[in-house]
Amino acid sequence: MTLVATTDAALDGVHFDLKHSLPRGLQRPPARGLSRSAATCAGWKALAMNLSDLAAAGATPRWFLCALGVPARAEKDLQRVARERAFGMAPLAKRSGIALVGGNIARAQQWSLTITALGEATNPLSRAGASAGDQLLLVGALGAAALGLQLLEARATKLSADERACVIAQLRPTPQLEAGRIAAPFASAAIDISDGLLQDLGHLCERSGVGAVIDCDALPRSPAVRAVEALDTETTGSHPFARALSGGEDYALLLAVPKARAAKLRSALQASQLEAHRIGELTRSRKIALRQGDRALPLPARLGHDHLR
Amino acid sequence: MTLVATTDAALDGVHFDLKHSLPRGLQRPPARGLSRSAATCAGWKALAMNLSDLAAAGATPRWFLCALGVPARAEKDLQRVARERAFGMAPLAKRSGIALVGGNIARAQQWSLTITALGEATNPLSRAGASAGDQLLLVGALGAAALGLQLLEARATKLSADERACVIAQLRPTPQLEAGRIAAPFASAAIDISDGLLQDLGHLCERSGVGAVIDCDALPRSPAVRAVEALDTETTGSHPFARALSGGEDYALLLAVPKARAAKLRSALQASQLEAHRIGELTRSRKIALRQGDRALPLPARLGHDHLR
Numbered sequence: 131m132t133l134v135a136t137t138d139a140a141l142d143g144v145h146f147d148l149k150h151s152l153p154r155g156l157q158r159p160p161a162r163g164l165s166r167s168a169a170t171c172a173g174w175k176a177l178a179m180n181l182s183d184l185a186a187a188g189a190t191p192r193w194f195l196c197a198l199g200v201p202a203r204a205e206k207d208l209q210r211v212a213r214e215r216a217f218g219m220a221p222l223a224k225r226s227g228i229a230l231v232g233g234n235i236a237r238a239q240q241w242s243l244t245i246t247a248l249g250e251a252t253n254p255l256s257r258a259g260a261s262a263g264d265q266l267l268l269v270g271a272l273g274a275a276a277l278g279l280q281l282l283e284a285r286a287t288k289l290s291a292d293e294r295a296c297v298i299a300q301l302r303p304t305p306q307l308e309a310g311r312i313a314a315p316f317a318s319a320a321i322d323i324s325d326g327l328l329q330d331l332g333h334l335c336e337r338s339g340v341g342a343v344i345d346c347d348a349l350p351r352s353p354a355v356r357a358v359e360a361l362d363t364e365t366t367g368s369h370p371f372a373r374a375l376s377g378g379e380d381y382a383l384l385l386a387v388p389k390a391r392a393a394k395l396r397s398a399l400q401a402s403q404l405e406a407h408r409i410g411e412l413t414r415s416r417k418i419a420l421r422q423g424d425r426a427l428p429l430p431a432r433l434g435h436d437h438l439r
Numbered sequence: 440m441t442l443v444a445t446t447d448a449a450l451d452g453v454h455f456d457l458k459h460s461l462p463r464g465l466q467r468p469p470a471r472g473l474s475r476s477a478a479t480c481a482g483w484k485a486l487a488m489n490l491s492d493l494a495a496a497g498a499t500p501r502w503f504l505c506a507l508g509v510p511a512r513a514e515k516d517l518q519r520v521a522r523e524r525a526f527g528m529a530p531l532a533k534r535s536g537i538a539l540v541g542g543n544i545a546r547a548q549q550w551s552l553t554i555t556a557l558g559e560a561t562n563p564l565s566r567a568g569a570s571a572g573d574q575l576l577l578v579g580a581l582g583a584a585a586l587g588l589q590l591l592e593a594r595a596t597k598l599s600a601d602e603r604a605c606v607i608a609q610l611r612p613t614p615q616l617e618a619g620r621i622a623a624p625f626a627s628a629a630i631d632i633s634d635g636l637l638q639d640l641g642h643l644c645e646r647s648g649v650g651a652v653i654d655c656d657a658l659p660r661s662p663a664v665r666a667v668e669a670l671d672t673e674t675t676g677s678h679p680f681a682r683a684l685s686g687g688e689d690y691a692l693l694l695a696v697p698k699a700r701a702a703k704l705r706s707a708l709q710a711s712q713l714e715a716h717r718i719g720e721l722t723r724s725r726k727i728a729l730r731q732g733d734r735a736l737p738l739p740a741r742l743g744h745d746h747l748r
Contacts, residue, residue: 133442137504137555139545195446197553199508236448239548244506246446246555 134249136183140176141199142241145379146301148172150282171301173217173243180247181226181305182322182381187256188314189249191228191307196245199238217243218302226307253314260319260338260386262414267392267406269309269399270382272327273355273373274299280358292354299380306383309404316395319386326376326434331384331418338386341415346422349374350382350407369430371420376434386412443558445492449485450508451550454688455610457481459591480610482526482552489556490535490614491631491690496565497623498558500537500616505554508547526552527611535616562623569628569647569695571723576701576715578618578708579691581636582664582682583608589667601663608689615692618713625704628695635685635743640693640727647695650724655731658683659691659716678739680729685743695721 142148177194184191196219223230228247278300281293289297306322313320321334327349335342351359351374362368369375385406387395392408399406413419420427451457486503493500505528532539537556587609590602598606615631622629630643636658644651660668660683671677678684694715696704701717708715722728729736 133557135502135504135541135555135557137506137541137553138543139506139508139547139553141508141545141547143548144546193444195444195555197446197448197555199448199450199551232444232446234447234553236450237453238448238450238551239452242508242547242551244446244448244543244553246444246504246506248442248444248557 131250131252132254134184134187134189134251134254135246136180137244137246138176138179138183139242139244140172140179142172145179146172146175148241170218172241173219174222174302176217176243176245177219177222177247178303178305178381179324180245181222181228181307182303182324184247184249185305185307185310185383186320186322187249187251187254188310188320189251189254190311191226191247191249193231194223194228194245194247195232196230196243197234197236199236199240199242199244201240202237226305251314255310255314255317255320257319257321257334257337260334260340260412261388262340262412264318264386264388264412265392265408266342266344266410266412267385267387267395268350268382268409269306269385269404269406270323270380271350271352272323272380272382273351273359273377275303275379276373276377277355277358279379290354292352295352296354303379303381305381308402309383309399312398312402312404313383313385313395316391316398317385317387321384323380323382323384324378326378327384328375328418328429329434332433334384334386335412335416335418338412339416341413341417341419342410343413343419343421344410346371346420346427348407348409369428371427372430372432375430376432378434440559440561441563443493443496443498443560443563444555445489446553446555447485447488447492448551448553449481449488451481454488455481455484457550479527481550482528483531483611485526485552485554486528486531486556487612487614487690488633489554490531490537490616491612491633493556493558494614494616494619494692495629495631496558496560496563497619497629498560498563499620500535500556500558502540503532503537503554503556504541505539505552506543506545508545508549508551508553510549511546535614560623564619564623564626564629566628566630566643566646569643569649569721570697571649571721573627573695573697573721574701574717575651575653575719575721576694576696576704577659577691577718578615578694578713578715579632579689580659580661581632581689581691582660582668582686584612584688585682585686586664586667599663601661604661605663612688612690614690617711618692618708621707621711621713622692622694622704625700625707626694626696630693632689632691632693633687635687636693637684637727637738638743641742643693643695644721644725644727647721648725650722650726650728651719652722652728652730653719655680655729655736657716657718678737680736681739681741684739685741687743
């Protein structure tokens with residue numbers, strides 16, 4: 131067994147926003163257990179960000195540690211969020227089979243949750259190891275979390291079912307743990323899409339010494355994401371796949387798989403009701419190219435999330 | 440082998456202060472390799488805080504992860520501190536045999552370094568396991584780091600050698616890793632003194648279900664700490680051992696050791712040029728009592744560091 135460790139921080143105003151009030155209809159059950167307060171989503175998301183890294187390694191989650199940054203005079207808030215099931219960490223931890231084994235509390239200028247997650251894998255996947263010719267498979271959808279954030283910031287109240295799913299994708303993302311574990315024996319490399327497809331695919335290509343061609347029509351996007359992409363393109367002339375290519379925080383799982391093993395992996399995923407979208411393949415060129423049908427498309431202006439902006 | 444994991448955060452303005460300018464004489468070698476910038480001490484201290492926890496478990500350091508919080512428009516600073524040997528982490532990591540295996544960078548309102556350290560131990564020590572009658576041994580000194588902070592904040596310039604040692608104790612504390620490893624087969628419980636002796640001893644007593652009596656004359660204090668304690672007591676009537684009992688950030692190692700094994704442990708430590716001070720013993724009473732010779736002393740008003748103040 132190999133020990134796999136990852137750390138990721140979620141900060142108020144950056145990765146979550148305690149000032150967000152959740153749209154009506156998401157405020158109470160039966161909206162998939164989503165609680166009334168945005169605070170109860172912060173811990174879920176912080177843990178999910180870390181679990182998504184374990185998923186990309188094909189690791190089984192075991193233990194995590196959580197360092198809290200707490201603003202001065204926030205003791206009341208702290209009690210409230212602790213009461214609200216540890217910022218929402220508890221239900222995701224339980225569901226994922228990961229145990230809290232340590233932590234820290236420090237006074238800080240803003241709320242933050244810095245989590246380190248530990249897992250075990252027999253043959254851990256990494257960004258390195260993929261070859262030209264490998265298929266690119268994606269488990270999960272693109273652009274939903276970024277649209278969800280936009281809806282929250284606009285304080286949108288009348289949401290379609292699909293838009294609500296986007297808000298849930300932003301607040302309580304689902305790490306693709308099962309897909310990662312299933313893929314580990316088949317895939318040559320993997321990465322989770324936290325900063326946008328193009329940016330994270332770029333990391334995988336760089337570490338594996340390859341390039342990629344993406345079939346944009348194959349990118350999995352919900353109807354709400356397709357609709358705003360079409361509207362954006364019409365009104366501002368933006369790239370027709372800008373949100374699917376560059377939207378962050380989807381925590382979808384990108385897999386590079388040698389052609390000979392791709393069919394087997396897809397059926398193994400299907401057997402667990404998981405769908406893998408074939409979105410392109412790796413190339414020798416060391417560049418990322420986009421195509422739609424037979425047509426080459428330019429890259430969008432913005433590739434993804436910059437951690438320091 | 441048991442895996443030991445700990446997390447601790449160091450924040451600008453709380454655990455270190457990038458505005459501190461180091462006293463002249465500490466600014467350049469040969470002052471024990473201390474660099475010119477306070478930034479190069481921040482990483483050392485953040486890592487030392489975590490290594491001190493591993494020391495208290497008797498663990499051998501193996502791997503660590505570091506999550507950085509970086510203020511907006513700090514790219515220049517970031518390059519500078521990265522150039523300055525990763526905030527000073529690198530030399531301590533090398534000396535301690537611990538390898539950086541992961542990290543994260545996020546935009547934040549203040550500089551912070553949240554480290555998770557992993558180690559291995561055959562029989563890890565914890566706060567639980569001590570019994571009434573066990574001796575209390577301390578490796579390291581008390582009150583120095585808090586005095587060092589006071590000297591930094593006062594921008595004191597003419598420092599005695601002993602005061603300089605206090606400033607170094609504040610900026611670049613030494614985790615008692617070797618003492619922890621040597622003590623592991625002998626001790627019944629251990630804790631590192633990060634928040635002040637009384638507070639951390641209280642944690643050990645609570646978890647072990649015991650009390651303690653401390654022999655104040657035996658508390659290891661440098662001449663500079665003794666001098667300010669005497670001055671404080673004379674001018675403000677404060678507790679004569681206030682700094683030794685409540686000063687934080689010394690990262691000394693407190694060990695509970697069954698009487699029958701204490702002499703063996705002390706010689707094992709001495710063989711490695713490590714001195715253990717016998718500062719008291721554990722009792723059935725569930726209270727912490729102080730004495731000086733035959734006289735009982737009251738507890739000081741302030742027990743130690745409160746993480747939320």
